[in-house]
Amino acid sequence: MRSDRRPCPREEKVVRHLVEDREVPPELLRHVESCPGCRSARRVAARLTELASASEEGEVLSESGLPPATELWRTAELRRRLRERERDARRLVAPVRVAEAVCGALAALAAGTFVPRLAAGLEALIPPDPAAATLAAASAAAALAVALGGLGISRMRRGS
Amino acid sequence: MSGDALLSEEGFRAFYESTAPRLLAYVRRLVGPDAGADEVVQEAYLRLLERRPAGLDETRGRAWVYTTASRLARERWRRRGLARRWAEAETSSGGESEAAGESRAHGLALDVERALRRLPVRERALLWLAYAEGRSHREIAPVLGLRPGSVRVLLFRARRRLERIFQEMGLTEEDER
Numbered sequence: 037m038r039s040d041r042r043p044c045p046r047e048e049k050v051v052r053h054l055v056e057d058r059e060v061p062p063e064l065l066r067h068v069e070s071c072p073g074c075r076s077a078r079r080v081a082a083r084l085t086e087l088a089s090a091s092e093e094g095e096v097l098s099e100s101g102l103p104p105a106t107e108l109w110r111t112a113e114l115r116r117r118l119r120e121r122e123r124d125a126r127r128l129v130a131p132v133r134v135a136e137a138v139c140g141a142l143a144a145l146a147a148g149t150f151v152p153r154l155a156a157g158l159e160a161l162i163p164p165d166p167a168a169a170t171l172a173a174a175s176a177a178a179a180l181a182v183a184l185g186g187l188g189i190s191r192m193r194r195g196s
Numbered sequence: 197m198s199g200d201a202l203l204s205e206e207g208f209r210a211f212y213e214s215t216a217p218r219l220l221a222y223v224r225r226l227v228g229p230d231a232g233a234d235e236v237v238q239e240a241y242l243r244l245l246e247r248r249p250a251g252l253d254e255t256r257g258r259a260w261v262y263t264t265a266s267r268l269a270r271e272r273w274r275r276r277g278l279a280r281r282w283a284e285a286e287t288s289s290g291g292e293s294e295a296a297g298e299s300r301a302h303g304l305a306l307d308v309e310r311a312l313r314r315l316p317v318r319e320r321a322l323l324w325l326a327y328a329e330g331r332s333h334r335e336i337a338p339v340l341g342l343r344p345g346s347v348r349v350l351l352f353r354a355r356r357r358l359e360r361i362f363q364e365m366g367l368t369e370e371d372e373r
Contacts, residue, residue, distance in 0.1 A: 055330030076356070077327070102237060
């Protein structure tokens, strides 16, 4: 008598015979009777195949509640076209993105090169009078704020 | 059916009609009857049509949709907390038969369904594919991302656990057909 502590190497064969409703050869049947694992597999297979045949999904598509194949085919076509359009759009925008990146890099380079020189030049221009220096700094800040504001508005317009 | 034929409109229709109801039955055992099993099945077929894997015959096509549906079902199971909802539904129904006038066979099927629900999702998948659909270990392994040798051992454990649940529920051998 075999024990049911390890999987039986013949279990798979037994189950396939049962599920496919094929006649079990007498030799295999004798094995099932003497093997607790295969007997257990036979019990479980009987219950699960019964459950499968009692299931509401049935074997026919029209009884399953799933959409017909043509509907899926059309949905897949629509999705495919949508993906193609997205890909095309990305391809169109790509040069603009590259140009933006190049401009950004050039601006950073220019800033790195010219800002120290500009600062040195401005230092030479600052009047020794503190009040005049404050006025000059405030004017520069206001000009910068106006420039940034203008840039922001133009980006918002482009975005909308 | 060759790969090209399977992914033609007519070939797909035949393939879908012959495989989808069984796939739906399988996915329902993984995610439950009211948790969008039909959406999972449709998504699996849509992905097949979109990705059009090379060298697809009917056997490979079936393995492909089963693998995709298993993955989608497991994701859905984890993401939506379906395990907890199922457990709550079981508690509220008290494990009793839902309709008093049901036939004995239908009542037994419901009990088997309840016993299955007490198992982890991978064990349900293994048991269903092996014992309800009669798939070989070699067919099951890629569907669940396992090695064929592991399928044998995991299936053995799952079957023993299911038998224990049957015993706890009082589903004895006399209840067999």
